[in-house]
Amino acid sequence: MINKKAVVKAGLLLTAIATQGSVQADDKLQTILTNLQPSLFAPNTVSTNQFEYGSSLSPDGKKFAFVRALARFEHSAIVISHKLGDTWQTPKLLPFSGEFHDTNPYFSKDSNIFYFTSRRPVEGAGTGGFKMWQVSFNGDQFGKPKLVPGKINGGHNVIYPTVHTNKDIYFSSVIEGAKGGMDLFVSKYHPDGYGAPIEITELNTTKSDADPELSTDGKLMFYTSTRAGGLGHYDLHVSVKQKDGKWGEPINLGEKINSRAMDSDPILSADGNTLFFSSDKNPEVKAVKDYQALLQRQKSIHNGLMNIYRVDITELNKYLRSKI
Template sequence: MMRHKTVAKIVLLVSAISTQWSVQADDKLAKILNKLEPNLFAPNTVSTSQFEYGSSLSPDGKKFAFVRALARFSHSALVITHKKGGTWQTPTLLPFSGEFHDTNPYFSKDSDTFYFTSRRPVEGEDKGIFKMWQVSYDGNKFGQPQLVPGKINGDHNVIYPTVHVNKDIYFSSVIKGSKGGMDLFMSKYHPEGYQAPIEISELNSTASDADPELSTDGKLLFYTSMRPGGLGHYDLHVSVKQKDGKWGKPINLGDKINSRSMDSDPILSADGNTLFFSSDKNPDVKAVKNYNELLQRQESIHNGLMNIYSVDITELNNYLRNNI
């Protein structure tokens, strides 16, 4: 009987220590999230009074591709800006974009392929579906778009695909049999063509989950979700890969990054320490006194259209890898 009591006490003590560590860890994480300072990325060049979202930074950090769109995502084109002397230059239209509804640009990690999704026509297939395309790229000149081979494309939309270092593709879509509205999927690379999409079931919820981006080492997955407990719309989250190979409980990135508006499209720099994302947050809402002030608000960067932000997440990266 005494032995059972001793064991019970040890279990309670271990549980108490574990709970205390969890509280301390949560407090530490909350402090880190509260210190994050997102800023408009390249204001008046990339982030403007127009509709910008869905970005990708080249591995060398000198090229930045993103989307310019019409309201309600009704049409969009891909543009690119180059960094010269520490300054981002006026964007230009990518040579293969403009005619069709193109979106979701992505530089491959080896810099020789550029990916995007598009509703451009494919003979014999539904014109309303976003499919994933690839373009050869030598750092200066783009080739001609070709469909990404294999089973990643189908009768489902491929939304916001990102390509890991091993060439596996992570994306979001609505595919029959998955959990919620929009869900997260992965398509494994094969030299003869991508394999059929696999649902990332441990992260999907009955709400919409979208826009996955995986860190280079494969340990962190950033995405956006409308799951309960957020701030009211799509919120950015991160999940840490566990020892069993599954993804851990999603962590909301907090109100320094997220807002009551749409916060989406997470993308990492090559070193993983800068997070880019899109948002239509409007922090400067104030009463206007006359028509001219109203026009000035409509023509300002914070006019309710999507913009692109960047934030240093070095401390968050270190904490997540060593403590979660």
């Protein structure tokens, strides 16, 4: 005869063990997030007292493109810094940028194509929202920008696009019928032109979800969101692709990276172990006693304008991949 009390006791013990394992996993993740140490990227060269955001690192790690903007994102241009030895050099304006409102640079991972978004005029359509453009490059030689073909460019803005290794484009936009304000989408590659945007429903919320960046193998997606549970503004999150092909429950990257300010524009190094992001966090706010001190604070890097940060996420990368 089966001892029902013994079965119940064994069941409770297994539940306790499973719960303990879950708690340990959560504790490990929390420790990893707590140990993250973000720092300003190339201070006084890339990160300055000006308004910088929206970066992209070339696959060889020797070119760093980013955006210099006016306050409130009123106008922006794309600049590039080259690495000489261990030092990043003074940025230069890209030859096709500066006249129009250009933003969101992106180096393709497997070809000599450079992408960006812009409000520059489109033949037959005039100026309008942000469209996605591409330009060929070879070393420091850039060609003439061309509109990315297909339905990715429609009656919507294309914001912070990421071009995956299979050439699919992930981006954010406000498109009627989607779940929230700003939402995440993917436009599938086809040789004749990109397909219509497909909503990434498992990650979108009724809040704003934006700025997707995929790992090279497509298993991890970093993005920013105002979803519930954050620190008060846009927070960086990561999601792991599940066995069924859907994206898993997002993980907030914690208070070492996120702040009450805007934390956005995630970008990965080629090996996936370094995360770059933009933030207008201001960790050095101090009282001032006179006008000169006030001016000095406004001239400092931490003056409330956006800067670009980098953080080693090697341990986080290992942890997330252990869940795949």
